[in-house]
Amino acid sequence: MFVDTRYRSTEPEIMDDFKLEGEILRDALDKIASINRLLGGNKVTLEGIKYLLSAQPKSAVIRITDIGCGNGDMLRTLADYAKKESLNFILTGIDANNFTIEHARSLSAGYTDISYQCADILKEPDAIEQTDILLCTLTLHHFNNLEIISLLQSFKLKARLGFVINDLQRSAIAYYLFLALCFVFGLNEMSRKDGLISILRGFKRADLISYSEQSALKLYYIKWKWAFRYQWILKQHERKN
Template identity: 40%
Template sequence: MPDFSKRSTEEEIMDDFTLPETELFPVLEGLERINTVLGGYQVFYDAFKQLNLKSSETVSDWGCGGGDGLRKLARWAKRRHLSIRFTGLDATPATIRFAKLRAASFSNIKFIQADVLKDVQAEKYDYVISSLFTHHFDDRNWVVLIQKMLASCRKAVIINDLHRHPLAYYSFIATARLFSRTTMIRQDGALSVLRSFTKQDLVNLLQGAGIKKYKIKWMWAFRWQIIIYKT
């Protein structure tokens, strides 16, 4: 039985920025299928309804992976007649190549290779978001990351990440067996849950980052929606 009492510090395979396309592309395709099945994009749809996203605003996705979240958001915004510009940032070259290929038909999405923890982000956006990204960082770097995200936004930061819970862990294992044959997804996905957060973890981390105005909401399937408001 895994230890759910604290965050795991074990690294995931996908933490390796040098992974080649042959390994990464099938994984990114599989993750999009699983996110679609589990309704992972609802966290952002719900948040932007609360925040009343408006035309001409800008959104940046840090740790954007294959860009599936931005493509889903672009379609969602288009259905609501919202003209939004999206920018995805990711440190892995092969991931950025995949994201650009998949979003080639979207004129309002661009991707930039960048290590968001190390590189200076000069451009500001109305909203900075991340999906299943912040659990990749230990507590100290999590605080640094959130402070950088907040400094780069004008209005709010939206975080979509996992709830560390036994049901989430075993449910993911079952789902991955059904929807993916990729070993990396099965191993990293289960480990992602162990590296993720309880609500108290998030409260402690946000306090450690000096964040005072925020909201934490639990959503299906075992997702945390964290909205940090610019003050």
């Protein structure tokens, strides 16, 4: 039977339980990060950050906040990039699951430029402090349409330069390819179920355009990227000549 991707699924993921903890969750977080890295997901987000920083002086102190940071892999990637390029990044990760935050902290023990905060941003929108760039990697699909509009309004107010959203394309091809990946990577049952639901809760380009229009976003860009994901960038300010 061919999977129907016409509309976003409303089925919850196991990982949406913010009280979830233990080895199964730790394994899922690390596998998600590994697969995302292998398939070029971190590169997609980094490209967006470079675009938003293109008009900024190299000496500027840049605050970057990652919403739904998971095990912190994206933040560590950014810290390594900043060190290599002699940039000044202050990096913050926010996640609603305390076990996830503690795991991210343990993996980031050697990174003095990364801090973490446990907060449910829907219930605690003020937990997102003013920042230069907001990131949302493989997180937005966890929210329903109305919640997404609310988050975008908050992102606009909080991010001085803009935001970079990197999330899944809702695609039957992606769905069946992920089934193959489950076998190759030996994903546990939770990762397999949540991964398939994530794809069905992902987006079509028309969804992202609709959210942009409803949120009155002006200067935004949506690009399809491998592997079956969208890079969605809001730039708050035009580049000065």
